[in-house]
Amino acid sequence: MKLDWSILWGEAGLLILQGLVVTLKLSACVLALAFLLGLVFGTLRWLGLKATEPLCWLYVEFARNTPPVVQILFWYFSASYILPGWLFLQLRDVGYEFGAAVVALSIYHGAFVAEVVRAGLGSVPSGQSDSARALGLGFFQSLRRIILPQALRITVPPLVNEAVSIIKNTSLAMAIGVAELTYQYKHIDIFDFRGIEALAAVTVIYVVLCTLTAGFGQLLNVRLSRHVAVRRGLRPILTSE
Amino acid sequence: MQLERVWTAANWERLLVGDLFNKGVMGGLLLTLVLGVSSIVISTVLGGALGAMRASPRRALSIASGTYVQIFRSVPLLILIFWAYFFPPAFGFEISKFSSVLLALTLFTAAYVGEIVHGGIRSVAQGQLEAARALGMSPLETQLKIVLPQAFFNMLPALTGRYIVSLKNTSLAFLIGLADLTEIGKQIGARLMTAPIEVYLTLLVIYFAVNLGLSTLMRLLEDRGRFNRIFLRI
Numbered sequence: 236m237k238l239d240w241s242i243l244w245g246e247a248g249l250l251i252l253q254g255l256v257v258t259l260k261l262s263a264c265v266l267a268l269a270f271l272l273g274l275v276f277g278t279l280r281w282l283g284l285k286a287t288e289p290l291c292w293l294y295v296e297f298a299r300n301t302p303p304v305v306q307i308l309f310w311y312f313s314a315s316y317i318l319p320g321w322l323f324l325q326l327r328d329v330g331y332e333f334g335a336a337v338v339a340l341s342i343y344h345g346a347f348v349a350e351v352v353r354a355g356l357g358s359v360p361s362g363q364s365d366s367a368r369a370l371g372l373g374f375f376q377s378l379r380r381i382i383l384p385q386a387l388r389i390t391v392p393p394l395v396n397e398a399v400s401i402i403k404n405t406s407l408a409m410a411i412g413v414a415e416l417t418y419q420y421k422h423i424d425i426f427d428f429r430g431i432e433a434l435a436a437v438t439v440i441y442v443v444l445c446t447l448t449a450g451f452g453q454l455l456n457v458r459l460s461r462h463v464a465v466r467r468g469l470r471p472i473l474t475s476e
Numbered sequence: 477m478q479l480e481r482v483w484t485a486a487n488w489e490r491l492l493v494g495d496l497f498n499k500g501v502m503g504g505l506l507l508t509l510v511l512g513v514s515s516i517v518i519s520t521v522l523g524g525a526l527g528a529m530r531a532s533p534r535r536a537l538s539i540a541s542g543t544y545v546q547i548f549r550s551v552p553l554l555i556l557i558f559w560a561y562f563f564p565p566a567f568g569f570e571i572s573k574f575s576s577v578l579l580a581l582t583l584f585t586a587a588y589v590g591e592i593v594h595g596g597i598r599s600v601a602q603g604q605l606e607a608a609r610a611l612g613m614s615p616l617e618t619q620l621k622i623v624l625p626q627a628f629f630n631m632l633p634a635l636t637g638r639y640i641v642s643l644k645n646t647s648l649a650f651l652i653g654l655a656d657l658t659e660i661g662k663q664i665g666a667r668l669m670t671a672p673i674e675v676y677l678t679l680l681v682i683y684f685a686v687n688l689g690l691s692t693l694m695r696l697l698e699d700r701g702r703f704n705r706i707f708l709r710i
Contacts, residue, residue: 296684300683300684301644302645302648302658302683304647304650304651305647305680305683306680308676309676309680312676316673430562430566434555438551444550445549445551449550
């Protein structure tokens with residue numbers, strides 16, 4: 236079989252670019268929502284309130300231990316039964332594949348982020364919150380100003396890993412027909428019979444995206460933990476070692 | 477909820493073993509488990525080699541392993557499955573759906589296992605190595621008797637997480653038409669038409685139960701005393 240790379244400069248290349256835009260949008264939405272969910276549930280689990288703990292446990296364990304692609308299928312196919320009728324009809328007209336993928340992937344990754352956040356909060360010595368309270372800060376104030384900044388700094392490396400994994404998992408949205416990168420590869424394969432070239436292009440794009448994200452995370456980590464390391468003369472905690 | 481429509485005997489049979497009894501084709505949960513377990517076993521061996529290479533003092537080996545890990549960790553598994561399934565036939569090699577998914581899943585998981593093994597080896601304190609050398613152990617003996625046993629228990633929790641991801645990832649097989657648990661569930665859902673919540677919830681619960689079982693099994697290994705009693709008869 237002869238490879239013809241010139242197709243990437245034609246219509247196929249345009250399709251791939253469109254796919255890239257959708258992948259980026261999907262990743263951004265999932266990233267924002269998953270981090271929000273993770274922050275809320277991670278904090279709740281860290282608090283360990285008797286009333287919320289069973290629900291939080293069920294959410295985190297169930298979301299983490301089931302395949303993301305099945306979760307996507309679940310939310311996509313049961314949308315018409317879960318949503319109220321009028322809302323579903325309106326959504327159906329504009330297409331709700333993207334929304335279903337965002338919801339499913341956010342719930343999936345939110346559970347992982349929640350565990351990271353809980354571990355990060357747990358790693359802040361309890362003396363910090365005690366002294367914050369003793370200085371007269373309220374509960375939310377001490378959480379926002381004292382505990383979370385320290386905890387989030389520690390959680391940067393695992394959160395960056397999570398971001399990379401979110402970018403990779405957006406490829407699963409093709410299962411319900413969201414026109415992101417992997418979907419566009421499939422499209423080109425079916426209509427142009429130029430699968431290998433398109434697949435190579437898409438692979439390179441994913442590698443670049445993931446490497447850039449990981450590199451950005453590394454920079455962020457170095458920046459955030461720089462003054463900590465200098466001031467205490469310590470290596471930052473919870474790096475890869 | 478109309479669970480009784482999903483939970484008929486015929487549907488259960490298809491979900492659990494696929495068409496094993498009437499057509500002799502394995503499918504459903506059985507296929508998912510076979511795929512998952514074989515990829516876990518092979519990728520552990522491969523990942524062990526990658527991790528050892530990464531930790532080796534020879535730069536060429538270390539860089540080769542690092543490059544492999546970096547590349548395979550930044551590509552979605554789905555893309556790897558498409559590579560394994562569509563690349564060989566384009567150049568005249570036939571590859572079955574099962575083996576292409578197994579190949580992709582194994583290479584993908586091996587990269588992560590390699591990182592875990594590398595981390596595990598590095599987690600053993602330097603003093604342990606020096607003490608072993610001071611006691612007159614050879615480098616190989618040091619690795620086998622001092623480093624590996626300690627690294628093994630340090631790696632276990634991370635490995636458990638990776639194995640669970642691996643089992644979850646077998647569900648991507650349905651995207652190239654392999655009749656795994658997800659594919660059979662999708663078919664049942666398409667036939668029933670009006671019970672997607674019940675069908676997919678059943679699928680999710682099955683995956684959840686399997687993964688919970690796996691992590692419970694792995695946690696049994698983490699208890700060092702129990703591990704020694706069972707596997708080493710100490």
